[in-house]
Each structure stands twice: as structure tokens, then as C-alpha cells.
Amino acid sequence: MLASNINVTVRLSAPMLLKLVGGFASVGLPGNMTLFHFGNCFALAYFPYFITYKCSGLSEYNAFWRCVQAGATYLFVQLCKMLFLATFFPTWEGGAGVYDFVGEFMKATVDLADLLGLHLVMSRNAGKGEYKIMVAAMGWATAELVMSRCIPLWVGARGIEFDWKYIQMSFDSNISLVHYIAMAAVVWMFTRYDLPKSFRLPVTVLLGLCVYKAFLMELFVHVFLLGSWTALLVKAVLTGSISLCSLFLFVTLVHSN
Amino acid sequence: MFEEASEVFDNMFKSSFPLTFIVFIPAVLILVSPLPAEAAHEFTVYRMQQYDLQGQPYGTRNAILNTEARTVEAEVLSRRCVIMRLVDFSYERYQKALRQSAGAVVIILPKNMSTMPQDIVQFMELEPEMLATETIVPVYFALEDDELLSIYTQTLTSSSSQGSSSAAEVLIHTATANGFQMVTSGAQSKAVSDWAITSLEGRLAGTGGEDLPTIVLVAHYDSFGVAPWLSYGADSNGSGVSMLLELARLFSRLYTYKRTHAGYNLLFFVSGGGKFNYQGTKRWLEDNLDHTDSSLLQDNVAFVLCLDTLGNGDSLHLHVSKPPKEGTAQYALLKELETVASNQYPEVKFSMVHKKINLADDTLAWEHERFGIRRLPAFTLSHLNSHREVQRSSIMDVRPHVDLRKLSRNTKLIAESLARVIYNLTEKGAPGDLQIFTEQMMQEEQLSSVVDWLTAQPRAAQLVDKDSSVVSTLEYHLGRYLKDVRRHYVKADKRDPEFVFYDQLKQTMNAYRVKPAIFDLLLAFCIAAYLGVIYLSIQKVVERLYAKSP
Numbered sequence: 001m002l003a004s005n006i007n008v009t010v011r012l013s014a015p016m017l018l019k020l021v022g023g024f025a026s027v028g029l030p031g032n033m034t035l036f037h038f039g040n041c042f043a044l045a046y047f048p049y050f051i052t053y054k055c056s057g058l059s060e061y062n063a064f065w066r067c068v069q070a071g072a073t074y075l076f077v078q079l080c081k082m083l084f085l086a087t088f089f090p091t092w093e094g095g096a097g098v099y100d101f102v103g104e105f106m107k108a109t110v111d112l113a114d115l116l117g118l119h120l121v122m123s124r125n126a127g128k129g130e131y132k133i134m135v136a137a138m139g140w141a142t143a144e145l146v147m148s149r150c151i152p153l154w155v156g157a158r159g160i161e162f163d164w165k166y167i168q169m170s171f172d173s174n175i176s177l178v179h180y181i182a183m184a185a186v187v188w189m190f191t192r193y194d195l196p197k198s199f200r201l202p203v204t205v206l207l208g209l210c211v212y213k214a215f216l217m218e219l220f221v222h223v224f225l226l227g228s229w230t231a232l233l234v235k236a237v238l239t240g241s242i243s244l245c246s247l248f249l250f251v252t253l254v255h256s257n
Numbered sequence: 258m259f260e261e262a263s264e265v266f267d268n269m270f271k272s273s274f275p276l277t278f279i280v281f282i283p284a285v286l287i288l289v290s291p292l293p294a295e296a297a298h299e300f301t302v303y304r305m306q307q308y309d310l311q312g313q314p315y316g317t318r319n320a321i322l323n324t325e326a327r328t329v330e331a332e333v334l335s336r337r338c339v340i341m342r343l344v345d346f347s348y349e350r351y352q353k354a355l356r357q358s359a360g361a362v363v364i365i366l367p368k369n370m371s372t373m374p375q376d377i378v379q380f381m382e383l384e385p386e387m388l389a390t391e392t393i394v395p396v397y398f399a400l401e402d403d404e405l406l407s408i409y410t411q412t413l414t415s416s417s418s419q420g421s422s423s424a425a426e427v428l429i430h431t432a433t434a435n436g437f438q439m440v441t442s443g444a445q446s447k448a449v450s451d452w453a454i455t456s457l458e459g460r461l462a463g464t465g466g467e468d469l470p471t472i473v474l475v476a477h478y479d480s481f482g483v484a485p486w487l488s489y490g491a492d493s494n495g496s497g498v499s500m501l502l503e504l505a506r507l508f509s510r511l512y513t514y515k516r517t518h519a520g521y522n523l524l525f526f527v528s529g530g531g532k533f534n535y536q537g538t539k540r541w542l543e544d545n546l547d548h549t550d551s552s553l554l555q556d557n558v559a560f561v562l563c564l565d566t567l568g569n570g571d572s573l574h575l576h577v578s579k580p581p582k583e584g585t586a587q588y589a590l591l592k593e594l595e596t597v598a599s600n601q602y603p604e605v606k607f608s609m610v611h612k613k614i615n616l617a618d619d620t621l622a623w624e625h626e627r628f629g630i631r632r633l634p635a636f637t638l639s640h641l642n643s644h645r646e647v648q649r650s651s652i653m654d655v656r657p658h659v660d661l662r663k664l665s666r667n668t669k670l671i672a673e674s675l676a677r678v679i680y681n682l683t684e685k686g687a688p689g690d691l692q693i694f695t696e697q698m699m700q701e702e703q704l705s706s707v708v709d710w711l712t713a714q715p716r717a718a719q720l721v722d723k724d725s726s727v728v729s730t731l732e733y734h735l736g737r738y739l740k741d742v743r744r745h746y747v748k749a750d751k752r753d754p755e756f757v758f759y760d761q762l763k764q765t766m767n768a769y770r771v772k773p774a775i776f777d778l779l780l781a782f783c784i785a786a787y788l789g790v791i792y793l794s795i796q797k798v799v800e801r802l803y804a805k806s807p
Contacts, residue, residue: 036777044784048791055795130802160438160769161297167780174791251802 037166038157045149045170048177049142056134061127063135070121070139075147077117081110101219108215115211118180118187129188129254137184141177149173168232175232175239182243183210185250192253199249206246213238297437298404302363302397302766303486306388307446308719309757310533313619315388319395320446320761324360325771326437328409329353331416336360338439340409342401343367343376348383355394362396363439363766365405366487381651384483395441397766398484398652408768411435438769446761454530454747455723456537457732459505459739460553461512461523470559470586471522472675473633475538475624476501477531477565478716478731482652485717486763492658493649494531495711496568500668501525502734503704507672507694509738519679524553525739527731530718530747532650533756534620538627540747546631554633559586561635562675563624566649567667568659568708570640572606573598576622577636578614578629586678587634593674593683600689602670610642638671656712664708665701669694707734719758 053059058067089107121136149169157166186206189195195203209216216238221231306316327337329350334357341350342365354362387396399405415434463469476497480490489495505525511517530536545552567573575594581587591609598607614626621627622644628635641648648654676693677683714727721727723746736742749756 036781037772040777040780040784043781043788047788048795051788051792051795055792055799057799160440160771162435162770162772 034158034160037162038153041153041157041166041170042150044167045145045153045173048174049138049145052134052177053138056130056138058131058134058138061131063131063138066125066135067139067142069124070136071143071146073117073121074140074143077113078147081113084110084113104215104218105212108212111211111214115183115187115207118184119191122184122188123191129250133181133184133188137177137181140184141173141180144176144180145173165228168228171232172235175236178243179210179213179239182206182239182246185246186210189246189250189253195253196256199253202245202249206242206249209242213242297435297770298408298768300399300402300405300766300768302399302441302764303484304446304762304764305392305396305398305484306482307759307762308533309448309754310620311755312753314391317392317394317396318446319393320443320764321441322361322395323438323440326363326408326412326439326768328413328416330413333357334359338363340365340412342409343380346376346380346383348386351383351387355392359394361394361439364396364398365401365409366398367401377653381647381653384651385647387483397441397764398487399766405768408437412437436771436773438771440767440769441764442767443761443764446759449719449758449760451748452719452758453723454537454718455721455725455728456529456541456745456747457527457728457735457742458541458745459525459735459742461505461509461525461739463512463520463522464515464518465520468557469520469522470557471524471553472559472586472679473524473526473554473561473628473635474501474504475526475528475561475563477528477535477537477624478711478727479529479531479533479718479721480654480716481532481650482654482717484652484762485719486715487652488715488717489652489655489712490716491654491656491708491712492568493566493654494564495708495716496566496659496664497564498527498711498731499704499707500564500567500664500671501527502707502731502738503668503700504672504675505735505738506700506703507698508675510698511676521559521679522553525735527735528624529721529728530756531624533718535624535627536718536747536756537745538624539755541745542627542631542633544745558633559678560590561625561628561633562590562671563628563635563637564671565624565637565639566641567639568664570663571604572608572640572642573667573670574639574642575607575609575636576625576639576644577609577611578626580609580611581634581636585634587636589678589683590674593677594670596683596689597670597673597677601673601692602666605666605670612644640667656709659708659712661701661705661708665699665704668704669699672699719762 085107118136118140121139122132125132125135149172153166153169156163186203189199189203190207213235217231217235220226220234226234304317304320307318308315322338324336324338326340327334328340329345331337334354337359338361339354339359340363341354344367346364351362411434415430415436477494478498480488480494482488482490508523512519512523526538526541528535528537528541531538542554545554549555573594575591581591595607598605612622614621614629616630623637623639625635625637648658672694673692677687682691682693710730711727716727723744728744732742732744
């Protein structure tokens, strides 16, 4: 009874919220344009996910709820990782310019939990290989988009101050989508019992690269002092190469069966 | 997909009540949250004066601004904030900005003002003109730093290239250049009610019976400039106040010993509101002459000597409103000053300047005119020839304007002359070059430290209220040498105020980087193209994948 009341309240307040947004848009040129800028960044970040969801045929399988479950698993895994890092890794108390290679390496190793999480999601879903991979990757990547990018975009891109970093953040979310699809594919391949011996090594290498990609990126930026756009380009190239290799291996594996 | 989404949310609503709260209340809160400010640069700005004197408004009337920045070279200046550097500042440009109804004017002052004396003199002359008329446009002053300079140069390049480029250049320009939005953080300015201007008085009583003649020494301690927070008033009138304190110290030492205790009462008055038509002195005179039964000012006043701007220069002018008659104490002081100057300090050119009091003027010229109106014999000593000199009311009047040796020399000169009058030395036959105060008595370090302290903070009348440290330190200093140190407050009359001060004189201004409106449309176009490419490529990939799989 009360729940349906809340239901009705939210449904009624939706047009009010829309009016609020419209009010923002009509405020004056700066306010108008900054909401527009937020819209730009949001579109840039979110539409590829939407397109991927539609084109990969997931909508035919009623996979929305399963994607939400994958997202919930993402949240849970991130929480565990944070607790682990906070407990076992003390804060770095070295000089400001020195980069703690070993420490960051250990922290990156904790990202192995991501692989476990993806494996957990995929094992709970029944179906073909592609279906499992896409559901897990879409849910995982969307959860990451919402958690780590939406709020900075909302808070920052709407402000008067313009910064290129919001566009870069949106591009980064596109790259993350590709990265998670590749990671899910590699995990799936790794756990297959009928994986040929010759594939073991490349799959393991790709797995390692996926986990340590963030660490490698930080290393590159620190050593070569890359600018923000150059770093984004390097990240795109790295992710692109990983995903192409994994795609190749996946297609070969699927067709050989 | 939206049907599925709404199905899921429906399930969520029907199943668990707290879940809806957890999801929707934060969402609503985030949606209506105020925007945090993250500016490219945040800096302090000081507003131009805003005050009413005798009902006449002066200065800028507005404090808030939220406009885009431009420099003077731009074609369209209306409703924009015009940024100027001091080196490029001229009255024509300022008028141009005002005529085109600019939204605001921000003038950037260099860090080291003494490096460009030409600009300083030119600016000093423009200050009174800027203040003479009332402007609706807020005018701010900012001190230059590297980031502000880079903001200025970027604005300059984008402003000067506005009219003259092709379409392609304009397109590239919108993508790469930065505009700046200047926003102040404070509220609109309003009149400060119940502002009390504080003045201090102290005395040294003479010896030898009742009804002794009184000598009054006066100096106003407040400063004036085009921006109150930047008015340090070193020469005008920091020099006068430090000289007054030094004279108080010297004569209190003389008055401690019975042998040198003279038969004159010495009354010292440090007045406030001096730059606003001598409000402190006016009210003090009213209180002492009209509202008290007995006061030193009512009985036997020998003369009133006002000290105003004595920290530099090699001339001394004694400004009078009526030339002193022979046989009066006034005349004696005039003669003693001439004697001491010619005998002991030949480099000093001493002269008397006679200027009648003109009651039709908006403001009085010198402080002695206030006493003259009440028929007390008074004069002002200054190294300036005319009260209209711009050095008396400029923000460029900072510590380097005071030459300590000249200030110390002037102090000695005046101290010697006063001593000669008080002890009647010329009649007793003392020679003209007799030095009463030896080198050890004059403490140049004390003079220096007082001037340094006075010029370390702005002393505009709007900023010094009765709890200010300036007032309490002056009170303490006077209390060390004088007796009966008292405060005197002046508050403006409620119905017909002589002076009205306004607040919001110091603000924090934020400069936000903004892109022009076209940029967002351009970006939207590029993103739409990018998304189109992505869509086509994904479709291709999926077709190929599903075509290959059995």
C-alpha cells in the first residue's frame, strides 16, 4: 500500500523534475550551455553501451535483469577490493616525486578479484558463450559507468568551468566497455575445459595484460610524461590490441568446435 | 529496453519499500544539489570607493558581477567585464568602457608599483576624476599575479581577433581558445548603518595656575584612495600621525621635570574621518564648544596646529585662512618657524600660504578651516602647496613615498619652533640656532617604526571601526605619554546623514574558463558523427560474427 503510494509520488514528481531540468536549460546562456555540455558528455559515454546492448541481440533474451545482477556483483567485488586494500596496504609515505612501483604493482594484483567476479557472473548464467560474455561485460561496464563516471560528470560538466577532462572521461568509458568485453571473453576462454593446449599461453598472457593494464598505463604516463590526450590514445591502442587478439582467439575457438 | 527497465523498477517498488528510498532519495538530492565552484583562478579584488558625503553620492554603486571578460580592444563591450592593466590605463579607455555600458571594469595593478613612475603619476591624477562622478558599473582593482596575467593575455588575444578573421579561423578559434567568466562571490552593496568614526584626544597640563593658554596639535589618521582597501596613506597622513606621536613623546618628557614644565596646556587630537571633510574634528568641536560647560577649547586657545602630509619634500607651507596679527601666539609661531628654518635648516623653504575659507565648496580644504569656522586661530603645516594635490588621496601613496630623514628633519623643526614659543625663548634672547632637542632625544627608529606600522594596513575611514587595532594601538601609544586619553565617536545623523559608507569593499572574484556557445554545438555534431561511426562499425562486426558462426 505504502509502496504503491511511493510509486505514485515518484511518477508524479517526474514531470516536476523535467520542469526543473527545463528551467536550468532556460536560465541564461552559460547555464544552458553547460547542461548541454553535460548532455554531450553523457551521450558520448552512454550511447555506445546502448548501441552495443541493442546490436548484440541481448534485448531478445530479456537480459536486463541479468545485467543488473552483474552490476550488483561488480559493486560487491569493488567493495571487497577496497576493504582489502585499506586493511593490508598502508599509505605510501615516500617522497612526492618517487613512484612506488612495487606498491602499485601489488595493488594492481588485487584487481585479480575482477576476474573472479566476472567468472562468478558468467558461471551463474546459462546459455551460449557469447551470451554469457556479453551479459557479464555489459552489466559490469554499465555498473562502472554509473558508479565512477556519472557522478563526476553530473557534478563537474554542469558547472560553469569548462575542462577537457569530461570529454576524456566519456571516451575512457567507451574504452572501458571494449576492455571489459575483452576481459570477459578471455576469462571465459580460460575456464573452458576444452581449451587446446596451444591457446593456454596466449590466453594467460592476455589475462595478465587485462589485469595489469591500468598499472601499465600509469607506468607509461609517469615514465614518458604523457599529456592527457596522448595517454588516452595510448590506452585506446592498448585496449584495441588486447581486444583484437582476444576476438581472434575467441572466433578461432568457437569455429573450431 | 525501456519496457524492461520499467518492469524492473516496478518490481523494485512492489517488493521492498526501503530499496526505493535508498535509490530515489539520493537521486533526487543529487539532482537538486547546488553546483560546486571550481574556478580556473580565484583572486581578491578591491572595489572602488562608494560613499555619500553631505547627500552627494560618489564612486561606484554596484558590487556584483557575473559577466564574460573582454579587454578594451574588443568591439562589443556592453554587459562585459572589461579588464585593463595599469600600463594600458587611460581615461579615454575608461570612458569608452563606460559609454558602451560595460558590465564591470577590472583594473590590474602591478605588483611592484614603483617601477613605472610615469604610469603612477598619470594614475594619481585620474583617481579623483574617476571618483568625481557616480558610476553604476562596479569597478574593481586586483593585484597582478602570474595566473591573472595569463588570463589577461588570453582574453587580449581573443578580444583583438574578433573582427578580423575568416570562417575557418573562427571555427578553430572556438575550439581552442578559452573565454573567461568573471563572477564575484558577495552580495549587493548596501549602506552600513551606525558606523562610528573614532578620534582620540590626550593632554599635557601646563604648570602655573588656572586659565593657561592651550596649544592644540591635530592630525587625522585615516587615508583615502580610489579603493579603500588599497589606501595606505603613507605620506598623507601617516607622516602627520607619526610626527604627532613623536611630539607627544618629546613634550611629555619635558613636562615631567619641574624645571622644564611650561605654562601652556598641550592638547593632542588624532582625528578620524579626516578625508571625508574632517568629520571627526567637526563633531569634536561641536561637543566641546556647544555641549560642554568647560573645556580647554572654550577658554584660552593660543593656536591650533594641524599636521598634514609632512613626510617628504624640501618645502614647508603654513596654510592659514587669515594672516596672523602681530602680538598673537599664532604670529609668534609663524616667526619661530621662519627663524628655525632659516637658521638651522637652510635647505627648507618655508612660506605662508593664505587661502580664505570658501563655504560654498563641497568640501573644506585643510583641517584648520574647521577650527577657523569656530573662530579658533588655526593653521595647517604641509609640504604640499595646495589642498588639491593628488598625492593627498591616492592609493599610490605607499611607504616609499615617505622619506624618513625628511620626516625626522621636519619633526625636529616643528619641535624646536614649538619649544621656542612655549618657553618664550626669542624674547629671552636665545639665538636662532640654539638647539633645544639634542640628537639623543630625537629617536628616528621610533618614528620609522610608527610609519612602518601605520602603512602596513589600509586605514580608510570605512575600514577602521571602534574595535580596530589601529585605534587601540594609537590609544595605547598616546596613553604612554599623555594624560586623560579619551575616545570620541562620530555617528552620522539619522535623518540627514553627513556621511554614508557602503560595504562589500573587498570581494573574491572567480574566473571560470568558458567556451562559446558554438563550441557546444560543434562538439555535439562531432559526437553525433562519432556515434554514427560506432553504430555502423558495431553492426558490421556483429553481422560478420553471426555470419561466420554456424
